[in-house]
């Protein structure tokens with residue numbers, strides 16, 4: 001019998017009940033809750049007189065709607081405020097632990113989970129948010145769910161699921177200097193397409209993936225959903241173990257030893273069979289920039305906007321034409337000629353300490369281009385913010401004319417006051433370049449933190465390695 | 474949950490691939506803490522020429538005449554015909570809430586994003602998967618007043634000329650949707666199994682059970 005993939009192992013470990021048609025009742029070890037997708041789930045519980053099955057397995061935080069400045073004054077938008085207040089009330093009523101807006105541990109749900117050790121290797125993790133795939137970086141089976149499933153997981157600690165297929169993506173060899181986790185995942189999505197992973201769980205492997213820090217691995221798994229996969233996974237290794245040692249919710253003492261032993265089994269067996277395998281050479285990956293309105297519309301920073309006439313089929317051609325029109329770009333235009341109005345460094349993809357360090361390294365001693373209206377730096381959590389300040393990163397950003405904000409989702413989806421105006425181009429370290437995502441009519445280009453910082457300084461896209469030295473103080 | 478058995482309805486074509494849930498229902502409407510009332514904001518940015526805000530009255534907003542759902546021949550449509558990877562992006566269940574509230578009870582496409590697909594079943598919306606060739610054929614056949622008859626029990630679609638297309642769907646999902654069953658109540662029938670699982674898991678992974 002062939003060995004098991006990492007996904008098979010995690011799946012098998014959580015099956016409570018198997019139905020005749022192959023669907024399974026899967027046990028959920030951790031649910032993360034936030035204000036946007038939970039109110040109707042709590043209403044459902046109340047309506048049916050149900051209580052959470054295992055209340056301690058839930059952890060809540062407000063992130064999507066919270067303001068990233070002047071937090072002491074509360075939330076000025078009454079509709080946003082009601083939603084955040086509703087989360088507070090629901091958590092109080094049902095006895096769920098919540099990091100509220102003034103807690104140092106507050107932050108983007110996918111940043112605080114690993115940071116607190118609340119999401120661990122080997123767990124099943126769900127959240128009413130598609131980027132729950134982030135937690136797969138530590139070999140947790142983590143996926144986004146809808147609000148009805150949030151209610152279901154609250155009430156039963158289980159979900160009805162059908163097993164996905166196994167897709168292995170191997171990134172062979174080492175990346176070139178200046179190429180980051182974000183560039184790797186954008187290149188992967190460019191290669192397999194925005195629907196390339198539908199129906200699959202992706203395991204990311206290969207030397208270039210193993211060489212990444214936990215933060216980098218989270219960036220990669222975060223965007224598995226942008227390739228259509230519900231979950232992304234990376235095997236446990238020493239990097240994983242070292243990351244979780246000593247986190248507030250990590251196991252302690254003898255529990256830790258037992259956990260570590262188990263976690264070290266969380267990798268695909270050498271003879272495991274995948275339904276599909278895709279291999280990339282890390283050497284070929286350059287810093288990436290999206291030009292269109294789906295994440296697979298992506299090219300290298302030294303490339304040009306592609307021509308729809310070269311598309312392989314009619315539906316694609318139409319999609320590309322529409323994207324060019326929305327983005328206000330011409331086929332053949334150099335990526336380096338795209339002028340930016342705003343820059344956003346943040347989101348659950350790239351707001352961890354390593355991301356801020358990468359952005360600061362490029363920014364140090366330089367200043368924002370006069371043509372760029374605003375550069376927002378939004379740390380992923382209160383603890384990331386504190387760490388960055390201890391390292392003096394905030395000063396580098398402030399000296400460059402950037403804004404240093406409080407943690408939250410911010411301009412990733414523009415549910416709070418941070419947003420683009422119609423027609424503005426934004427270099428963004430987030431994960432979605434959909435029409436209107438960062439504000440009505442806004443034009444998003446997805447990039448790494450280093451590229452975003454370089455764009456903020458040059459006013460257009462540029463490989464950070466090519467920033468003129470004279471701008472350095 | 475709302476049941477779905479049979480439906481004969483007008484078809485509206487949305488000829489785009491990768492329609493994301495941000496397009497189906499833009500984020501500003503996600504601030505609502507209710508489940509109802511999203512229909513007027515379905516496809517808000519494509520449908521109207523101005524910018525939509527939550528709780529606004531849509532009756533006098535300027536419509537985008539080029540958007541398909543604003544064309545007179547598609548008023549009252551109950552079936553949405555579209556392209557691959559429909560419902561990609563954010564997990565927001567507000568997307569099927571908005572589609573259902575608008576009046577769509579069935580969608581036909583070559584593929585769906587996984588989370589969206591699941592969410593549809595929870596809300597009495599039937600997402601039907603056909604091959605790309607079948608979807609192409611429906612797009613080219615479509616004329617004003619084009620109606621399809623869908624039968625979930627039989628797993629069939631009948632076209633106006635009487636052609637019958639079969640579609641596949643998981644038995645479990647079909648059963649739940651046909652009968653409008655409460656998923657949570659169904660799962661709670663296995664409460665003893667869940668407890669037994671917790672016991673044996675606690676023996677294997679005690680660090681996950683220090684709370685109880």
Ligand code: SF4
Pocket residue numbers: 063064108109110129131347348349408409412413430431
């Ligand atoms: S940062 Fe963006 S993608 Fe991540 S959870 Fe928040 S809104 Fe969603």
